[in-house]
Amino acid sequence: MRVLNQLIGIIEAELKVLLRESGVFIFVLFFPFMFSLLTYGAGQALTGGEAPLTQWFYQLIGFTIMTIALTMSSSSAWYFRRGMMTGRLEYILAAPISPLTAVLSSAVTNIVLNIAIFVVVASIGVVTVYGLSNLLNVIGVILFLALALLPAVGFNLLVGIATVVFREPEPVSNVINAIVSSVSGFTYPIIMLPSFLQALGQAMPYSYIVNGARDILAGSFEYVQLSPHLFLLAYLLLGLIFFRIGEVNYVRKSGVHW
Amino acid sequence: MKAIACEGLRKHYRVKVRRGFFNHEYSVIKALDDVSLEVERGVIFSLVGPNGAGKTTMVKVLSTLLIPDAGRAEVGGYDVVRQANRVREIIGLVLAPDKGFYARLTGLENLIYYGRLYGLSKEESTRRAKELLDLTGLGEDGMRLFEEYSLGMRAKLSIAKALINKPEIVFLDEPTIGLDPLSARRIRQLIKDLAAKGMTVFMTSHNMWEVENLSNTVTVIKSGRIVAVGSPSELKERLKLSYRIEVEIIADKAPDMNQPVSIGERGYPVVTMTTNKPSEDLVRVIDEIRGMGYLIGMVRVQEPSLEEVLTQVLSR
Amino acid sequence: MLGRAAFIGRALAEVEKGLTIYARYKVWLFSDLISWPFWTIFFFLSFLMYSPSLLGSQYHLNAFTWCFFTFILVSSFMWSSNFLATSAQEGILEYVLMTGSSIRQHMLGRSIISFLDLAVGGPLLLLISAAGFGTNLHVAYPYLMPIAILLASAFFYFFSSILAVLLVSLRSPWIIINVAQFVIPFTSGAIPVEVLPPEIQAGIIYSPFFYVIHPLVASATGNYFIPPEIVLSVAGGLCILVYFLSRFLEDVLLRSALKRGKFTLF
Secondary structure, three states, rough: OOHHHHHHHHHHHHHHHOOOOHHHHHHHHHHHHHHHHHHHHHHHHHHHOOHHHHHHEEEHHHHHHHHHHHHHHHHHHHHHHHHHOHHHHHHHHHHOHHHHHHHHEEEEHHHHHHHHEEEHHHHHHHHHHHHHOOOOOHHHHHHHHHHHHHHHHHHHHHHHHHHHHOHHHHHHHHHHHHOOOOOOOOOOHHHHHHHHHHHHHHHHHHHHHOOOOOHHHHHOOOHHHHHHHHHHHHHHHHHHHHHHHHHHHHHHHHOOOO | OOEEEEEEEEEEEEEEEOOOEEEEEEEEEEEEEEEEEEEEOOOOOEOOOOOOHHHHHHHHOOOOOOOOOOEEEOOOEEEEOHHHHHHHHEEEEEEEOOOOOOOOOOOHHHHHHHHHHHHOOHHHHHHHHHHHHHOOOOOOHHHOOOHHHHHHHHHHHHHHHHHHOOOEEEEEEEEOOOOOOOHHHHHHHHHHHHHHHOOOEEEEEEOOOHHHHOOOOOEEOOOOEEEEEEHHHHHHHHHOOOEEEEEEEEEOOOOOOOEEEEEEEOEEEEEEEEEHHHHHHHHHHHHHHHHHOOOOEEEEEOOOOOHHHHHHOOOO | OHHHHHHHHHOOOOOEEEHHHHOOOOOHHHHHHHHHHHHHHHHHHHHHHOOOHHHHHHHHHHHHHHHHHHHHHHHHHHHHHHHHHHHHHHHHHHHHHOOOOHHHHHHHHHHHHHHHHHHHHHHHHHHHHHHHEEEEEEEOOOOOHHHHHHHHHHHHHHHHHHHHHHHHHOOHHHHHHHHHHHHHHHHOOOOOHHHHOOHHHHHOOOOHHHHHHHHHHHHHOOOOOOOEEEEEEEHHHHHHHHHHHHHHHHHHHHHHHHHHHOOOOO
């Protein structure tokens, strides 16, 4: 009960902060449209006006999931960074609350808001490309993302630990963002990549998330596609374990002034 | 010519007041409301008042960082709005003492940087920076990165920065906040020395003891309005604040007197009184005690503090 | 009043500060070196996904390499706009303005980092393109390329100081910068003009950014859409214009910021 109360308290505070930074939402909503239209325009130019609309949709969904991935991994890094800058992290760690509760509630806030954004973008994309008939599929994606983003939370806990180890949150998240973006098949099929990068992409959760979301929206999803996600939950487990180890080894040893 | 003169200064802010997740409303804060004041050259002038009274706004307006809505102000004879660059050349400034420096530069490098922006050559700036590091007590800590500094070290560096251009007038917004007693004493001495050399010091502080000991003139500001001006002793006199007098009588038991008598810490009777005429009343009590044939063990006269002045002025 | 010597002294102080800070953020430099190859792959394939066969066209690979070189240049300078808001939040801007220094001079320290980003990131991109995608790098007008880079750098230096002043009072200036860093180059000549549809080709010349961006790509591909002497002259004129505009806007907007007391943003 006490943990739940703490969890809700942090989620409420985080939500207020995020909702008051409306610019971030406009960006997250606007970015996938902007970038996918930009590449679609270039694609039209490169193909002499023969680029199909489904390819725009492919990239729109890809850019949206990518924006979510980047926001989530950056938010873990920023959770520590801002916490360190404002002294909030020290207060949280000094309070009778598990740091894990604090980080997880921050992640839950991000998931909820990102799914809401995804619904808006995906609805526009689905109606434009497939018509109103596929709009109900958006509900399926909400359920899918609620499960599929859990490994991403674990992945981001690992990112959070990396920021603690290297003491510089932004460069660490920048490197991870670059790798995640290029190998996860957000905006192009990963078969276009060299084989070792394909393997790297398949080892991370995002390629499964983006392909699953696209297939559900297009109406071609099969339940067998859910099986990798069950294995990917190992990321959540790994994230939780490493976070605990990291917290014990780094935060307690060197304090939070790292 | 006055070091600082301002007349009818006004600055109002419109602030958003949040209510829950989505609702908000606006309210107006009168940071400065028709403020007029004058500061003589070479004095230490203190502006005191509660949080949000308008002290920092006043410092910002006078240091050209904020344009007032109405009124005019001159610093060193230059208009703070129309001749802002002239004003900037002759003043030094400490705002938030923990901010204003590059985290990944050392204290010395930060000072040299600012010195060069003020137009000093690199050599001159380096020499001056080292001099100021010694003067403020930072010394060898000047070679450490700013991000490693404690709050006290940051405050010292801020003061050093304010002096890098050898200003005529310095504005110090809470200069000793976060400093340990020895460092604070060093900074206070530095402020006194600066004033003795003819520099005008305009400071704000919540430490009333410090203000009382340093200032030639104290101005009390409340909700953007000046509510009292004068030297610390003038303010006490004007408010007719009472002195507390204690006279210890060497006697086995309390004599019968016109004043209340109680038993003091050393076990002797002590006459205690509060008065606005301390000299006259003290002589009268001593005469009365001696007239009764008793010896006097100890006399203590307690002056009213500036804190009492502030409390009285602000509670009106 | 301070003279020319002080002006140069301030500029040198800003440059020296920029270089010192850059040297102290080694982890950042290291992270950039790791990230850039991955971002290069991402951008290349995001565009070429529409026509994978172009991965075999040396002309297109070369053109797209210079397209992304242009992006790095524009992006580096655009991000320096964010620096002013950070400087304001850290209380540095107020102290700097107190010295009588200008925003353009203050930006110089950050712009040096932009130059270094380009100096390191540009060749790295060319290397990745050649080694990773087998691009046969080619510069059709080698004598025009340095002029194009210099003009574009000068233009975006002044432009970023304008943007910085416009964004200084915003809570999240990075959002606008993030969008602008893509929109400006990719809609104004970074994508080789010759591959664009005729309607877009007709409209693109009305973008002022086109005249500073197009020469960077066209000097490599050899396909100047407008004669180089005209494009580069217009680019030179635009640099002067944007310089005066930055001075004017700095005065106007600084005064407005001083009135609102918005340096610290919140």
